[in-house]
Amino acid sequence: MYAIVDIAGKQFKVTQDQFIYTPSLEGEEGASVVFDKVLLVDNDGKVKVGAPTVSGAQVSGKILSHLKDDKVIVFKKKRRKGYKKQNGHRQGLTKVLIENIK
Template sequence: MYAVIKTGGKQYRVAAGEKIKVEQIPADVGAEVTLDQVLMVGEGAAVKVGAPLVAGASVKAVVLSQGRHDKVTIFKMRRRKHYQKHQGHRQNYTELRIEAISA
């Protein structure tokens, strides 16, 4: 059984037992989180698509860690204009382990 969920403005295809990194969720490590924005649930050939959400469906997950991704370097330059700009960014994430999908 798998599901397509929406969190942090992005969509993820998840199944029970998988680990995913999503945009930061304010929850403690070890806490159980319920993701209720389920867009689609599928099991074999049977697929339930929501309009826009599947009614009564939810995904339970456990928070494994909170962290930050690797640094992304931004470098802007205008040739012959003596302009250079260096910038860096590290995005926060929450690592989740999917426990169960209920449709």
């Protein structure tokens, strides 16, 4: 059984007892979260496709930790002008354990 869920504007294919890294979510570590925007549910070959979401379907999970992604270096340069600028960015992530798909 798997589901496709919209979490913070991104779509994830999730199964039970799976870890996913989502964009930063509100909540403390150990708190439970429920995702209502379920776009598709596959239950042993029986597929339900939502228009746009499947009514009554929910995916519940548990927040395990908040962390940061790998650093991305942003380097800008204009040749022959003496202009160089370098920035780094680390996106915030939340590690979520998928507990149940209803």
